[in-house]
């Protein structure tokens with residue numbers, strides 16, 4: 001993508017907030033103008049074709065592991081091209097990108113995906129993306145508004161009860177209505193929320209963090225005591241062997257787990273005896289912190305967090321606990337804070353956490 005600051009084509013880092021920054025100068029990639037050009041529509045068309053091919057592959061009767069893998073590769077490529085087209089100023093691609101996040105095709109955890117999708121939809125219907133007008137088409141804005149409202153019907157559990165007004169259905173619907181994007185405010189569907197399995201969410205996130213690539217690096221997840229105990233005891237199949245989740249994940253050298261109980265200091269989870277030696281109160285609030293060293297480029301970040309006794313994460317937890325928010329960071333988040341070639345990864349990690357703390361303070 002073209003960085004206006006460097007004046008060159010550059011790779012980008014994608015941050016936890018859904019922003020993109022230039023790999024070289026670390027400045028946000030700005031969209032020069034929203035306009036459908038030959039270049040961005042070619043990318044967008046190709047990405048659409050790949051996505052449809054992937055869906056076809058998935059719907060084949062002979063659904064094999066190989067097909068699934070092929071489809072996954074196509075989707076990854078489709079999302080990548082769509083990002084390029086969106087940042088190249090194609091408003092339709094931006095709408096599609098939001099949809100990829102909404103439907104969990106963007107390869108991030110579900111809370112991040114939900115936040116980013118909401119953010120993109122809102123920028124389209126408000127018709128303002130960092131000072132730029134997104135689209136002349138009212139139709140496109142109406143689609144974005146509708147999808148955004150649909151999404152707000154069912155926020156992830158962690159965002160459901162928080163006081164975070166960014167995800168308030170009635171407030172957003174009112175604003176859309178006053179902008180003339182809705183003929184009437186649709187009643188919020190009385191959906192019976194399916195009992196979400198929080199312990200499965202923890203397992204899936206930790207599993208992702210054990211893979212290479214753009215996978216969760218470190219962060220904290222809100223859990224209540226009961227969910228934590230459920231998760232820790234849940235049976236985990238590994239080939240023929242069966243272990244408890246806590247046994248499986250604490251046995252790994254590339255993953256560190258800590259538990260924070262209310263506002264106490266993080267306590268390292270070292271082995272399966274953890275539950276026997278610690279009392280978990282079912283109704284209390286906890287945060288599960290994780291730090292993965294799977295990504296070899298980020299040498300030293302985990303050591304830094306641990307040398308501080310996970311204090312940076314404890315500080316984030318103090319903020320997060322007011323809204324029961326989660327914070328999940330990816331390798332790109334740390335790399336984007338390496339402002340100079342000599343800046344160390346631990347220092348960048350420190351800057352990242354300080355930055356997030358400061359932005360939480362602002363609200």
Ligand SMILES: [Zn+2]
Pocket residue numbers: 003004005006007010022023024025026027
């Ligand atoms: Zn640049």
